[in-house]
Amino acid sequence: xxxxxxxxxxxxxxxxxxxxxxxxxxxxxxxxxxxxxxxxxxxxxxxxxxxxxxxxxxxxxxxxxxxxxxxxxxxxxxxxxxxxxxxxxxxxxxxxxxxxxxxxxxxxxxxxxxxxxxxxxxxxxxxxxxxxxxxxxxxxxxxxxxxxxxxxxxxxxxxxxxxxxxxxxxxxxxx
Amino acid sequence: xxxxxxxxxxxxxxxxxxxxxxxxxxxxxxxxxxxxxxxxxxxxxxxxxxxxxxxxxxxxxxxxxxxxxxxxxxxxxxxxxxxxxxxxxxxxxxxxxxxxxxxxxxxxxxxxxxxxxxxxxxxxxxxxxxxxxxxxxxxxxxxxxxxxxxxxxxxxxxxxxxxxxxxxxxxxxxxxxxxxxxxxxxxxxxxxxxxxxxxxxxxxxxxxxxxxxxxxxxxxxxxxxxxxxxxxxxxxxxxxxxxxxxxxxxxxxxxxxxxxxxxxxxxxxxxxxxxxxxxxxxxxxxxxxxxxxxxxxxxxxxxxxxxxxxxxxxxxxxxxxxxxxxxxxxxxxxxxxxxxxxxxxxxxxxxxxxxxxxxxxxxxxxxxxxxxxxxxxxxxxxxxxxxxxxxxxxxxxxxxxxxxxxxxxxxxxxxxxxxxxxxxxxxxxxxxx
Amino acid sequence: xxxxxxxxxxxxxxxxxxxxxxxxxxxxxxxxxxxxxxxxxxxxxxxxxxxxxxxxxxxxxxxxxxxxxxxxxxxxxxxxxxxxxxxxxxxxxxxxxxxxxxxxxxxxxxxxxxxxxxxxxxxxxxxxxxxxxxxxxxxxxxxxxxxxxxxxxxxxxxxxxxxxxxxxxxxxxxxxxxxxxxxxxxxxxxxxxxxxxxxxxxxxxxxxxxxxxxxxxxxxxxxxxxxxxxxxxxxxxxxxxxxxxxxxxxxxxxxxxxxxxxxxxxxxxxxxxxxxxxxxxxxxxxxxxxxxxxxxxxxxxxxxxxxxxxxxxxxxxxxxxxxxxxxxxxxxxxxxxxxx
Ligand code: NA
Ligand code: NA
Numbered sequence: 001x002x003x004x005x006x007x008x009x010x011x012x013x014x015x016x017x018x019x020x021x022x023x024x025x026x027x028x029x030x031x032x033x034x035x036x037x038x039x040x041x042x043x044x045x046x047x048x049x050x051x052x053x054x055x056x057x058x059x060x061x062x063x064x065x066x067x068x069x070x071x072x073x074x075x076x077x078x079x080x081x082x083x084x085x086x087x088x089x090x091x092x093x094x095x096x097x098x099x100x101x102x103x104x105x106x107x108x109x110x111x112x113x114x115x116x117x118x119x120x121x122x123x124x125x126x127x128x129x130x131x132x133x134x135x136x137x138x139x140x141x142x143x144x145x146x147x148x149x150x151x152x153x154x155x156x157x158x159x160x161x162x163x164x165x166x167x168x169x170x171x172x173x174x175x
Numbered sequence: 176x177x178x179x180x181x182x183x184x185x186x187x188x189x190x191x192x193x194x195x196x197x198x199x200x201x202x203x204x205x206x207x208x209x210x211x212x213x214x215x216x217x218x219x220x221x222x223x224x225x226x227x228x229x230x231x232x233x234x235x236x237x238x239x240x241x242x243x244x245x246x247x248x249x250x251x252x253x254x255x256x257x258x259x260x261x262x263x264x265x266x267x268x269x270x271x272x273x274x275x276x277x278x279x280x281x282x283x284x285x286x287x288x289x290x291x292x293x294x295x296x297x298x299x300x301x302x303x304x305x306x307x308x309x310x311x312x313x314x315x316x317x318x319x320x321x322x323x324x325x326x327x328x329x330x331x332x333x334x335x336x337x338x339x340x341x342x343x344x345x346x347x348x349x350x351x352x353x354x355x356x357x358x359x360x361x362x363x364x365x366x367x368x369x370x371x372x373x374x375x376x377x378x379x380x381x382x383x384x385x386x387x388x389x390x391x392x393x394x395x396x397x398x399x400x401x402x403x404x405x406x407x408x409x410x411x412x413x414x415x416x417x418x419x420x421x422x423x424x425x426x427x428x429x430x431x432x433x434x435x436x437x438x439x440x441x442x443x444x445x446x447x448x449x450x451x452x453x454x455x456x457x458x459x460x461x462x463x464x465x466x467x468x469x470x471x472x473x474x475x476x477x478x479x480x481x482x483x484x485x486x487x488x489x490x491x492x493x494x495x496x497x498x499x500x501x502x503x504x505x506x507x508x509x510x511x512x513x514x515x516x517x518x519x520x521x522x523x524x525x526x527x528x529x530x531x532x533x534x535x536x537x538x539x540x541x542x543x544x545x546x547x548x549x550x551x552x553x554x555x556x557x558x559x560x561x562x563x564x565x566x567x568x569x570x571x572x573x574x575x576x577x578x579x580x581x582x583x584x585x586x587x588x589x590x591x592x593x594x595x596x597x598x599x600x601x602x603x604x605x606x607x608x
Numbered sequence: 609x610x611x612x613x614x615x616x617x618x619x620x621x622x623x624x625x626x627x628x629x630x631x632x633x634x635x636x637x638x639x640x641x642x643x644x645x646x647x648x649x650x651x652x653x654x655x656x657x658x659x660x661x662x663x664x665x666x667x668x669x670x671x672x673x674x675x676x677x678x679x680x681x682x683x684x685x686x687x688x689x690x691x692x693x694x695x696x697x698x699x700x701x702x703x704x705x706x707x708x709x710x711x712x713x714x715x716x717x718x719x720x721x722x723x724x725x726x727x728x729x730x731x732x733x734x735x736x737x738x739x740x741x742x743x744x745x746x747x748x749x750x751x752x753x754x755x756x757x758x759x760x761x762x763x764x765x766x767x768x769x770x771x772x773x774x775x776x777x778x779x780x781x782x783x784x785x786x787x788x789x790x791x792x793x794x795x796x797x798x799x800x801x802x803x804x805x806x807x808x809x810x811x812x813x814x815x816x817x818x819x820x821x822x823x824x825x826x827x828x829x830x831x832x833x834x835x836x837x838x839x840x841x842x843x844x845x846x847x848x849x850x851x852x853x854x855x856x857x858x859x860x861x862x863x864x865x866x867x868x869x870x871x872x873x874x875x876x877x878x879x880x881x882x883x884x885x886x887x888x889x890x891x892x893x894x895x896x897x898x899x900x901x902x903x904x905x906x907x908x909x910x911x912x913x914x915x916x917x918x919x920x921x922x923x924x925x926x927x928x929x930x931x932x933x934x935x936x937x938x939x940x941x942x943x944x945x946x947x948x
Contacts, residue, residue, distance in 0.1 A: 034447075034450070034451060034454070037450070037454040037457075038447075038450045038454070041241060041242070041245055041450060041453060041454070042450075044238055044241075044242060044425065045242055045245070045424075045425040045428040045429065046425075047425075048242075048421070048422045048424070048425030048426075049422075049425045049426060049428075049429050051422065052417070052418045052422045052425070052426055055798070056417070060764075060781055060782075060783065062772075062782070062784070063784075065235050065784055065785070065786075068235055068238050069233050069234070069235045069238070070233070071238070072232065072233060072234065072235065072237065072238040072241075073232050073233050075238070075241050075454070075457060076231075076232035076241075076457065076458075076461045077232065078454060078458075079241070079454040079455070079457035079458035079461060080458040080461055080462055081458070082451070082454045082455055082458050083454070083455050083456075083457075083458025083459045083462070084458070086455055088455045088456070088458060088459045089198035089199070089200060089201065089458075089459055089462060090198060090199045090200070090459050090463065090558075091193075091196050091197065091198045091199060092193045092194065092196065092199065095194040095195070095196070096194075096195065096196040107195050107196045108196060110195065110197075111195065111196050111197045111198065111201075114192070114197055114201060114202075114205055115197070115198060115201045117205065118201045118204050118205045118208075121205075121208055121220075121221055121224055122204075122224055122225070122228050122465075124221050124225070125221035125222055125223070125224035125225025125226070125228070126224075126225040126228060126229060127225070128221065128222055128225055128677075129222060129225040129226055129229065129670065129673055130225075132673050132676075132693070133673070133692045133693055135693075136692035136693025136694070136695075137692055137693075137695065137914050138691050138692020138693065139691060139692065140691065141691070141769040141784075142769060142772070142784065147233075147691065147692065148692075150233065151229060154228070154229055154232060158228075215625075215678065215679065216678055218677050218678060219674070219677055219678045219679040222673065222674060222677040222678075222679060223674065223679055226667050226670045226673065226674060227667070230667055230669060230670070235786065236786060347789065347791055347792040348789070349789075349792040350791075350792060415796065416792075416793075416795070416796020416797055416798050418798075419785070419789050419792070419793060419798065420789070421786075421789070471664075472664065472665065475660060475664035475665065476660070476664075476665065527631060527662065
C-alpha cells in the first residue's frame, strides 16, 4: 500500500517547485549515493537502538555515539548530493516566478553558478583543514576511528555537488 | 567601510540573492563567507567554511534530525496522516467547519511524529484539502486552517527547531520537548476556537457533512490506535527516562517500522521511497544549517548584533517590553528568512539578553519557535503558504493569505499569553523533573 | 616598563580579536576580561582587544587550526578535547597523578614543555599566552554517596574518556554522553552520577538532580589554553611582544583565582541546597592515584604508535612531583615563558 501522495514530501521540502539543477545523472551513481545514505540512516538508528536496549538489559555499548557520528557523515554527505540531484534545495520563488521564461532561465543559471562557487569554496576550505590534520592522526576517543577518511568522503561530496551545479549552469546556457 | 556597514550591505545582498532564487542555504553561506573575507580575510573565510561544514555534518546531536524525519516518512507511508484526518473527521465532520477542525487535529497528530512544519502541512493538506473542497468549504478557510495547523509540526514534539535550539543554546532537548507540549496543545485549541467562531458568524464557510454513526467512528479511532501508542511510547519514554532525546529518534524509527510491518504494505519500493525522501529533506536542511552558521559568524563579526542587542536593552523599561521588541524583530526577519536560518541567526544574539533579563532559556526557546512559526504563515513569505499553493494551483496566493488572517490573530493572542504567563511553558518540565 | 611610545600621534592602536566559546559571565571569561584590561592598560592604549564570546567566532574543536589561519588573533584553545594533531598535549594532562595545586600543574607543564620538543611541534604557528590547570573533578551521585572505592561497583557514571579505564577497573560502568544531556539523564536516573568538578553543582544546576558529592581527586594536569597566532604576533613591535609575553602570568593568576572562586561557589551552593559532601578516605585516594598512574603508563605507552615518546614525558612529570616537597610550590630549573 504505497501512498499515492508520497511525492508531496518533495513539494513540501522544496517549497515552491524548484527546478532540478541537473539532468538525471547516470542512475548507477545515484544508486550508490542512495545506498551510502541509507546505510548511514539505518545503521545510525540501529546503533542507538542497540545502545538503548543494552542499557535496559544490562550491557553498555561504549562508543555508540562515535559510530553514530560517522554514520551521520555518511547521511549528510550523500543527502546533500541527493538533494542537489533532484533540486530539493529550498529557495524563494516569489520574485522569479513573475519573470519571463527567459528571465527565469537567466536567474536559475546565476543561482546554479553561485551554488557551484559556494561548494567550490567549501571544498577548498575542507581540503585545507584536512591537509592540516592529515598527519595529525585525527581519530575518535574510544574506538579510534580515523577521521581523515570521513573528511575525504565529505570533500568528495562537495566536489560532486560543485560539478552538478556547474553542469546545470552550463546546460541551461546551451538550452 | 565600518564593520556595521559591511553587515548591512551583507544583509541587503542576502535579500537580493534570495529574491533572485538562489537556494537559501547557498545564499547564506556565500554571503557569510564573503562578509568574513571582507572583515577578516579570504583565508580565514574558507578555513571557517571548512571547519563549520565538517563539524555540522559530524555532530551527533544533529543526527536525530534525519532519524525523526525517517520516522515521519515511515509513518506517512504506513498511512498515518490519512488515518489521523479520517478519525478526526469521523468525530467532527458533521459540525460546521468540522473538516477544518479535523485538519487541525490531523496536524497536531502528525506533528507529534514529524519534526517539521513543512512536512506536516504538506502531508495533511494532501489528505484534507481535497475533502474540504468536495464538501464545499471556502478555499480561504480551508487553506488558512491547513497553513496555520501545519505550524503545530514545529512546536509539538518532536521538533526539529527545538533540537537545533537546544544545540545552540546548550539546553536539555528533553526539557524543551516537555515545555512545548502545553503551548502546542493550547495552540491547537486556539485554532479550533477560531474555526468555530468563523463558522458561527458565516455558516457558509464550512458546511456540515453527514454525521457518522458511532459504529463507523470506532473503527476510525481504532485505525490510529497503533500510531497513538507509538507517539505515547516515544514521547513518554523520553519523559520517563527510558532513553535520551537523541536516542528517542532511533527508537521511533524502530517503532515506526514495527508499526508498518504490523499494518502490512511494506514493499521494497515504498521503503526505498521513504529513505529517499528522508535523505532529500536532510540534504536540504544540512545546507541551510551550514549556511546559517557561516552567516551568523559574519553577522557577529560585523558587530551588528551588538547594536541590535543595545537596541533591545535600551528599550528595556521591563523585560516584557524587551520581549515584545524581540518578537517584533523576529516577525520582521521571519517574513523573509527561513525559520531554521532565523533561529540560528537570532539565538546567539537574543538568548544572552533574555538570560540577562532573568528569563529562562527553556521558556525563551519556546518563545523563539512559537514566534518563528508565525513567520511560516505571515505574508509575504510564509513557506507553508507556498507549499499549499504548490499543491492547489487554482487557489490564488491572495486567497490563502486572506484566509490566514483570523489564524494570525489567534497566533498573536496565544503568543501574548505565553509572554504574559511563562508558567504555560515552564510548569510541565518542572513537574516532570 | 616598555619605552614610552604611546604619545606618538601616528601610533594607531593595534586591535587584536579574542574569541572564546564561553559566555562573558563564565569564570574563564572573567579571567579573560581581567587579562584584557591589564594588557590594554599596560600598553597605554596601544593594544585594543576586541572580544567575541559564546563561540561566535571560533569553534571549540578546531580553534587551534582556526587561530593559525587567522580566524581570530587570540583565542581559547582546548587541546584536551581536540582529536587530532595534539596527542601529547592531550595525553600529558593525565600524567600529573599526585599533584596538589593548580599552580603546581602549570609549573610542571612548563618544565615538560621546555624539556620535550614535541610540545612545540604540536603548538606550531601559535604562541601560548596562558597555561591552565583545572579544578580536581569529584563524583556527583544521585542517591547513593560514594564513601570508598568499593562504592563504585555498578555505578553508571558519565565521565571524560580518559577516566574510562580506571572506572571500569573499579567495577563502574562509564558512559559517554554529551554534557548537555547529563542534567536530564541524572534527573531520570539514566545515569547514577557524573565525574565533574564542584563548580558544576552551581553552573549546571546539578544540585537539583544529584544529592551527593565526593571530592575524589581525579588527577588533572595543565594544558595550553590561550594562544595567539604567529601572524598576529608578528604585527606587534618588539616592546609589545614583550608585554604580551609577560602578560601570561597575569592571565594564569586570574584563571587560578576564578577557578577557585567557582569551586567555592559550587560547594557553597550545594550546601545551601541540601547536598551531602562525603569525605573520601586518604587510603582510598592513594589507591585511586596508583590506579590512575598505572593507567597513565598505558596511555603514555600507546603514544608510541604515533611516534611520540609519552613514557619519558610521564616519567619526568612523576619525577618532578615526587621530588617536590609537600609544602613548597614547584619551580622548574629554568622556567620558560612563551617563545620569544
Ligand atoms: Na513535531
Ligand atoms: Na518565513
